Structure formats: C-alpha cells, structure tokens
Amino acid sequence: GAGVSQSPRYKVAKRGQDVALRCDPISGHVSLFWYQQALGQGPEFLTYFQNEAQLDKSGLPSDRFFAERPEGSVSTLKIQRTQQEDSAVYLCASSGRVGGLGTGELFFGEGSRLTVL
C-alpha cells in the first residue's frame, strides 16, 4: 500500500501475555519510529531505526519492550509479560530522510490499540 500499515489494529491481552505488533513502513523509507500514545495524551517517542540499526531506544519504558527491524523494512515491537499500564495505542511512523527533519516527512500509521486486562 501507499501508507504505513500496522497490524493488528486491535489487540486484547491478558496480563502477563506477550504481544507482538507489526509495522510495514512506506516502501523505501529509511527511518522508522515507534511512539506510544496513552488515552487523551500526545504520542511519546519509544525508539528509532535507521535501516536495520536501532539508533535510539531511550524511550522504551522497560526491558519488557523490545523492537527490531532485521531487514531494514518491516519492524516488530514486542512487549513481554504485558501489564495494565501498557494499554495504549502504539504508532509507527516512517520517513524517507535520515536527518534534518523537514516538511511533512514523518508519515504515521493508524496504530495498534493494545488493551491489557
């Protein structure tokens, strides 16, 4: 497709379960970001990839969160032993640029809504 695609759109997990969220960025986009958006809040940065390299993971809230992009295209965000506070929308965004953010270059997917019971 033409845009950033995320799956699943909705995920309900029992506390303690592991979940995996997938992001298909726009074809050819070098940069990929994951953001977490709690209800009624703005997105918060989690991690950033440039091709397959994870250059910044400072926003990951705990070591239960892990992200990968092994071939520099599709990315997966994995959350182990989910907790209720992990409930949020997880947004993926991609950009064709490496640096020097400019006009409208970050394209967001529709997000994966995670609910932990």
Next chain:
Amino acid sequence: GESVGLHLPTLSVQEGDNSIINCAYSNSASDYFIWYKQESGKGPQFIIDIRSNMDKRQGQRVTVLLNKTVKHLSLQIAATQPGDSAVYFCAEKKGDFQKLVFGTGTRLLVSP
C-alpha cells in the same frame, strides 16, 4: 522539565468561523515545530510546519505563527469546516531528528 503544552483542551466553534489553537513550549533550543491533526482511530496527519528562523507560515486555510519571545505557537484555521473536527497536536524537534515531543492536544469541535 522541557515540555510542549496547550492552553485549551477543547475548542468549540461554528462552521465558517476562524479557529485558533494555541501551544506553549519551553525549550528555547527547539528549531522546528509541527502541527498534526488526529481523527478518531487514526494516526497523526501532518498539517503544517515552521522552522525557528520564521515567524509565520501559511498553507491552505491554515497559518502557523511562532513567537519565540514568549515561546508560543499557534495554528489558525480559516473558515472552519465540520471535517476539521479532530484533536490537534503541536510538536517540537529537540535538536535531534529522532525525537519529536508532542503536546497533550486540543480537541476542536465544529458545529454545522
């Protein structure tokens, strides 16, 4: 700490009115600001951006104003339409490309 925030959580306007959404930022080192629109169940969508060396930028029906003296950013929407109803976020780039800092958002409600 450094933050990007909004003065009004909800703004209600009539169709055809002009809307102004405000945002305060605290990091004087920020060099790039963006306004995003987010409709229910969707990801943020780029509206307009502005660099710190500018004080005004215009797009189609939208204008962003930047006042660095008081660290204030605003989004003006002309002739607001029901389709403009959404949550609007301002965001700032904190010097490195990777991290956009978003505010908490303002909900715009447009009545026909």
